[in-house]
Amino acid sequence: xxxxxxALVVANPEVSSVRDSDxxxxxxxxxxxxxxxxxxxxxxxxxLTRYSLARVEKGEMMAADDVCEILSIPLLGxxxxxxxxxxxxxAGTPVSLETGxxxxxxxxxxxxxxLGEEREHRFLTRRRGFFGRIFGG
Amino acid sequence: xxxxxxxRRKNRNSAALAKDRLQVxxxxxxxxxxxxxxxxxxxxxxxxxxxxxxxxDDEAVRMQIDRDGxxxxxxxxxxxxxxxxxRRR
Numbered sequence: 383x384x385x386x387x388x389a390l391v392v393a394n395p396e397v398s399s400v401r402d403s404d405x406x407x408x409x410x411x412x413x414x415x416x417x418x419x420x421x422x423x424x425x426x427x428x429x430l431t432r433y434s435l436a437r438v439e440k441g442e443m444m445a446a447d448d449v450c451e452i453l454s455i456p457l458l459g460x461x462x463x464x465x466x467x468x469x470x471x472x473a474g475t476p477v478s479l480e481t482g483x484x485x486x487x488x489x490x491x492x493x494x495x496x497l498g499e500e501r502e503h504r505f506l507t508r509r510r511g512f513f514g515r516i517f518g519g
Numbered sequence: 520x521x522x523x524x525x526x527r528r529k530n531r532n533s534a535a536l537a538k539d540r541l542q543v544x545x546x547x548x549x550x551x552x553x554x555x556x557x558x559x560x561x562x563x564x565x566x567x568x569x570x571x572x573x574x575x576d577d578e579a580v581r582m583q584i585d586r587d588g589x590x591x592x593x594x595x596x597x598x599x600x601x602x603x604x605x606r607r608r
Binding site: 396397400401404405408412438441442443444445448452 | 532533534535537538540541542544545548549552
């Protein structure tokens with residue numbers, strides 16, 4: 383962490399996790415080489431995991447925008463809550479290799495965005511079906 | 520409005536509640552993190568001086584630093600006991 387140029391802060395949309403992330407951001411801004419030498423600050427990006435769009439829409443979970451606002455760092459991506467994450471972790475294989483799963487796609491999107499590619503946040507809004515597009519507000 | 524709506528509304532508010540709680544917690548922690556390192560020893564020495572004259576508890580002393588524009592305010596708030604018990608005469 384001391385020599386870092388960029389930091390990808392991984393958090394859940396949950397009070398304790400966001401609070402810990404804010405502490406880490408505080409350390410990044412004060413106890414790192416760049417901070418001590420007064421160089422350009424470390425690049426900070428938020429990766430929000432275990433995100434459930436359905437619960438956000440119901441008001442049961444903080445939205446990605448809320449977490450970004452609280453931490454005041456830009457969003458690199460959201461990883462949807464997915465069973466495939468634990469399965470991949472159990473098996474010791476990166477979930478990003480499972481390109482058929484939404485979590486795998488989300489991780490690959492986040493990596494591409496970090497490397498400078500423009501990619502739509504496809505897990506941040508619900509993709510509407512035919513009727514949703516006609517009747518939705 | 521049905522009985523179920525009451526429970527639904529409670530859930531609907533929980534994300535907003537989480538955000539409010541976080542904003543309070545984080546504002547508090549950031550102000551503490553920004554406080555200068557000399558604050559705890561300063562507090563301790565001030566306590567020792569006060570205790571020479573008045574018997575006060577640790578909890579009766581509140582010290583905080585506020586920022587207002589370009590300057591900082593060191594605020595020291597001491598609640599004196601109702602019947603002062605002077606140690607020296």
